[in-house]
Amino acid sequence: MENKQHFKLAVIPGDGIGEEVIQEGLRVVDHLSKTSNKFTFESDYFPWGCEYYLEHGKMMDEDGLERIKNHDAIYFGAVGYPTVPDHISLWGLRLAICQGFDQWANIRPVEFLPGVEGKLNHPHKEKLNWVLVRENTEGEYSGIGGRNFAGRGPGKEVAVQSSVFTEEGCERVIRHAFDLAMKRDRKKVTSVTKSNAQQYGMVLWDEVFKRVSRDYPEVETDQWLVDAMAARFVLHPEELEVVVASNLHADILSDLGSALAGSLGIAPSANIHLDGRFPSMFESVHGSAPDIAGQGIANPIGTIGSAALMLEHLGLKQEADLINEAIRATTKDGILTADIGGTSSTREVTDAIISHISSKYANV
Missing domain, CATH: 3.40.718.10 (Isopropylmalate Dehydrogenase)
Structure with missing residues (x-):
């Protein structure tokens, strides 16, 4: 059996629905890691975001970039809260990481998924x-x-x-x-x-x-x-x-x-640094949506799609393709969250994606 690659992820759930969708994305990555002979991963969590700001007066630790610079990738949820001005939350965390790590290319695919109006x-x-x-x-x-x-x-x-x-x-x-x-x-x-x-x-x-x-x-x-x-x-x-x-x-x-x-909830993105000095960061395009946080109805597709971009960046293109195929199969089956016309929960959508991955994985 070939040696498995091991990846260390810096996970920043952030605010609002960020914690919920990040957990769903990690469930998908964890499922792939357990059924694959190619990779394993570990996650280091960092509680940075608006709640952290309200408690500490800053969006992230002063040595935050130093603490995550040696990770293989950064998996980011969402940032923003009504009581913290947007320019503070953006410049204090997301842009601080993008600029600090010279993540000079932001890749944002646009795809019309089957079953999504x-x-x-x-x-x-x-x-x-x-x-x-x-x-x-x-x-x-x-x-x-x-x-x-x-x-x-x-x-x-x-x-x-x-x-x-x-x-x-x-x-x-x-x-x-x-x-x-x-x-x-x-x-x-x-x-x-x-x-x-x-x-x-x-x-x-x-x-x-x-x-x-x-x-x-x-x-x-x-x-x-x-x-x-x-x-x-x-x-x-x-x-x-x-x-x-x-x-x-x-x-x-x-x-x-x-x-x-159809929705910002289905849109993935990647903030890429290419010469190997710093990690790249992967995040969905949507915001923190504090009005629906904790209700279990947030759309996880953008964040799961961002995990696919992350795996592709780490050299796992087959696994990334499996995620994207599973997303398409799930939406085609009508398993959708409310923002795209469905009634499924956050977890139910992820369960369906994992199920489709399981059915296809034998062909990898």
Whole structure:
């Protein structure tokens, strides 16, 4: 028997439904590890999030990055709570990890799952499948700026928020998008900017895109302004394969894509660091949904799909494919949570996914 790989996961459930969906994702990974001859794993839990902030005045330990930097991957639930401002929860935890570990590519697949009623009127919805590649560490989320002149009196304060685009940052994420396109049946990359209005950073992006595209003559390309691209998501989604965009634009477009597919609850994502210095982080796109926390009705599909992305990143593509096939089989059977028109509980959906994995695993 071949030696099993052993992986150490840093698990950050976070807030709201984060704890619930993370546990379901880990159940799926645990099932695969017990039935596979390829890997084992262990989980280290970190209680960071808004409750931690309310108790300690910070979203994570001061040495938090140091404590998790040697893990093989980070599995993240959700962050956010009504009594903690969103900019504090985001910058104090998720962005602190993404930027601190230079997780410069955020991968967000969009898939129209069978049995899920999408919000898009398209004759071939079952064939729609594209991926957003989001620049993840600079751009509009660079965090550079400030607030000034409040001392001049009411209504006189000025806020400046700057975007930062480096040629190196643009090139690495654009090149990664082309590398992903080379693995797809249709090799196409679409670049999205707003370079008519943002004439410095996004013109630089456009120039880098054109230069990098010359290294991939097999790949079809096009370029769109973000407002026209939003319309294209709705009107011509069949034209989409790999879409690469800046931090803000891809964030918005990926939520649009997931909503068109039926729910943010089904959308996985990966925050990738590729040169091996730091771990990558895997999380669903949805928020912490404190209004339904503890009711057992949260959709676990996005988080389980993120586990598939995690396993693929760790070199376990067959296991990742099994998870994705099991998700499709489960939704096709009509086993759905309330957000996508069903009546199944969080646990029932996961049980069905595990059952489908079990029925297929003998073929791996």
